[in-house]
Amino acid sequence: MLQKETKPKHYQKVIRADRWARRLITFGGYGIIVSIAAILLFLAYQSLPLAKNAAIETLFTFPASRGPAKALVVGIDPYQEIFYILDESGYIQFYKVAGTEPVSQAQLPLSGNEKILCAAKGSLASDLFAAGTDSGRIITAEVRFQLDYSGEGRVVIPSLSVKEVWQIPAGGDTLPNHVEKLAFSRNEDGSRFYAWVDHQGALWVRSYDADEEVDYLHPLSQYPGESSVTALTISNHGENLVVAAADGVMRWFGLKDFEKVALRDEWSISNSPVTALSYLLGDQAVAIGTGAGAVEVWFPVRTPSNLMKFRQIHSFRSHSAAVAHIYHSARNRDFLTIDGEGAAQLHYSTTGKTEVQFPRPDFPIAAGAFAPKSDGLLFVDAQKRFTLFRLDNPHPESTVKSLFGKVWYEGYPGPEFVWQSTGGSDEFESKLSLIPLIFGTLKGTLYALLFSIPIALLAAIYVSQFAPFRLSRIVKPTVEIMAALPSVVIGFLAGLYFSTLFEEYLMSTFVLLIFLPLFFLAGVAAWRAVPESYRMKIRPGFEVLFIIPVILIALQASLSLGHPVENFLFGGNFQQWLYTTWGVTYETRNSFVVGFALGFAVIPIIFTVSEDALSNVPKSLTSASLALGASRWQTVRRVVIPAASGGIFAAIMLGLGRAVGETMIVLMATGNTPIIDLNPFNGFRAMSACIAVEIPEAPVGGTLYRVLFLTALLLFIFTFVLNTLSSLIGERLRKKYARF
Amino acid sequence: MEMLQKDMEMMADTAHPEIPAEFFALAGEKIVIETTDLDFYYSAESHALKKVNIRIPYRKVTAFIGPSGCGKSTLLRCFNRMNDLIPGSFLKGKVLIEGEDIYKNGIRLEELRKKVGMVFQKSNPFPMSVWENVAFGPRVNGITNKSELEEMVESSLKQADLWKEIKDRLQASALDLSGGQQQRLCIARTLANKPDIILMDEPASALDPISTGKIEETINELKEEYTIVIVTHNMQQAGRISDYTAFMMLGEMVEFDTTKKIFTNPKEKMTEDYITGRFG
């Protein structure tokens, strides 16, 4: 009776406990899946904007038709509140964005009916420009935007200040001298560089040295008659002038030396005359637009004879009419090309990609400008109508090609995989190829596995199959302790201590690599020669004790032979020999060191997992093999290892995963140079280490920041694929060999 | 129970006649395996075989019977030195196979085990194909010639009565065979080594009657060419297939004689009790 009463109660309890346990376990399981998915999603979310194309949006457009005069220069303040236009009559009108009437206006000091023929901006940081007139004067002026917080909120107050009015030298005839074409630049010292073409077609350069307050004037005689100048550009820091002529000849002049202009390179563009030219940010690359509408980027490349020669690097989507204007961004390597029919395109030099095609306006565009932060573009057409576009292009430098393909960067001899995310200045062309990082990770992993797989597997085989129980009982936990060593400690020791030790005993190490197997084999031979009656006295598994003195002898021999060998084979200095013979520089923290350190971290994993797998091969199988007359080694090789192959495979994959993801060791034990070179004597930069090194310096939301997230995503996918592959293949191997 | 235990021990003491009974029984037989005062210890405390003296005749089936834990398997494993694998175990006395002391120095275990094959209680095919299983022994013993191996595989499978059933599945995994087939495969695998002696430790204990029957048939055919020592708990089986039977008890050899004698007219009462199923 009693039982009948208690049983249901008891069962209810069991059932309830059961249900709770199940819920908890289910929760845990799903929790893990959800958090992994969340990490994956977060990484993808952070790196996805890299794939976004440039987007434009028309912010406003309106006619501001004060007079029919042609617009020459337009510009806008950094807050995109006030923009200005300079027209050929010398008027500068300031407009409020979204207003219709000019808020103020100013005029350049022109005399009578003097007209401006050409104008050029000359500074990355401010609205400085030079205007050439039909009376042969060059007027340098600057538009300033002052911020006034005295009233309600921020008010931008524009003003014009004229810096200089300068008369160009008179020509040979009586006509008033014209400035037909003009290029202008002011460098950070305040020195100014002007290049212009007068009405006789002669090209002049004027450099104004701000330190000495001296002017230098250089007539350049290369351009008579037929070969008149069609376009010219001065680099942002005033050191270079590139001039295109009607006969297709391009010339590059160096203006660095105020006192003389040096012709640095001369080349021809065959197809069609160059109609527009502009140096891009960085002062290396020149964007070229031709009469046929082609758009190209050229920059100087070092030739084998150590000369700098301009070469065509990229070509972009062409226009259907002659390119009339090229403007470049002051923030990145974006540039804008505008053709005579009013079509405009936005290109990115580094990637060779045409990013935006602007909607075609009703009238040809007279002038355009990048907003100072490159977040907007301003156009003014022949009817003096304005259009302001918002430009959303946060990561123009990252494309699939620039992340994973070879890119020809400025100053490089050819297309290469390069990782160099930051440089000295804002004008630095960031090089974000992930290939050197992926290569570095694979290289580190390769060397680590080359070192650790043989040791770990042999140790696992010995411990599981041959070692006496008492020995394996000590070895196994010791190796497990090795796994618990913080990787920062291993990296620290390897980077600071072991690397120098290795460098010092480099030769001895190599000698040891040869001596160890030799001595080992000799030791085995000697062991064989020992009469059997003595050998039988040693318990199986303890033979290993015999080999320890052999190893010590090999070690001693290698240590003492290191120097003689170095003297004999490598003329006394291996590093020197390496450099002169193979052109390889020896880095102290090289791949050997990392392979060793990383291998040290990987060995416990491979050892533990494969030792388990080997030990779990049923005794019945080994007995069967031994009973068939197989030796112990034959049994291991033919039965135990195949049967444990699934586990061994999994062990290696786990080791691989660890090596791929390991950060501290590769960070501390290599020089972190992102080079692609399998050579073991230099270092590498692994993906994980790169993330660790660079994420603190990467501005949140910037391209580097997102590229690092992409790297993390790749690492994640990499390990994910590795693990999935290892389970799949491991499962198949287990199905094949391990159904006991 | 206690009474019985005491009884048995007393009888065991008296079961040592001056001249062993089997001396007469084995008249005319050629002796292949001979032990003299064989003591086996799993450890110093665990004395598994006590002064065992047995002589096993050439090309006959000898069955070991006895209650569980009496040391049959242990004795069997002394014949191919499989006990060597047990750490801490040791042995006293002598085991001669074809007149040679197999525990003396300089014996190559691989050769001994090739000569003295073993079939285990639980079938233990390797996780390989049927063909590889059978060819395993010849291969580890240095035969690489493919046609020679083919021939050995075929003849061994035929001898083990398995050829007809699986000749089309030689490349299939051995683990896909039925339990009985697996055990016969293990027999074939042992036969492929061309042993002189086959030790079988309860080869049919885990099998159904039909498979058991097939194994027994196989054994009957094999005794023409091989010396077979078999451990069995199945009295009928021992009666059916063996020529000689040894009855063991608590690590001692109680009685050894022709099967007919043991089953019809055993000298020891203990043997009779065991055979008639009064204990065990």
Ligand SMILES: Nc1ncnc2c1ncn2[C@@H]1O[C@H](COP(=O)(O)OP(=O)(O)OP(=O)(O)O)[C@@H](O)[C@H]1O
């Ligand atoms: N590996 C071992 N280590 C220690 N003792 C063992 C070992 N194997 C067997 N023994 C002991 O030795 C004795 C004899 O065992 P053995 O396996 O030879 O008996 P058996 O006659 O084959 O029994 P069964 O009929 O149940 O197979 C038993 O007491 C057993 O506990």
Ligand SMILES: [Mg+2]
């Ligand atoms: Mg047994």
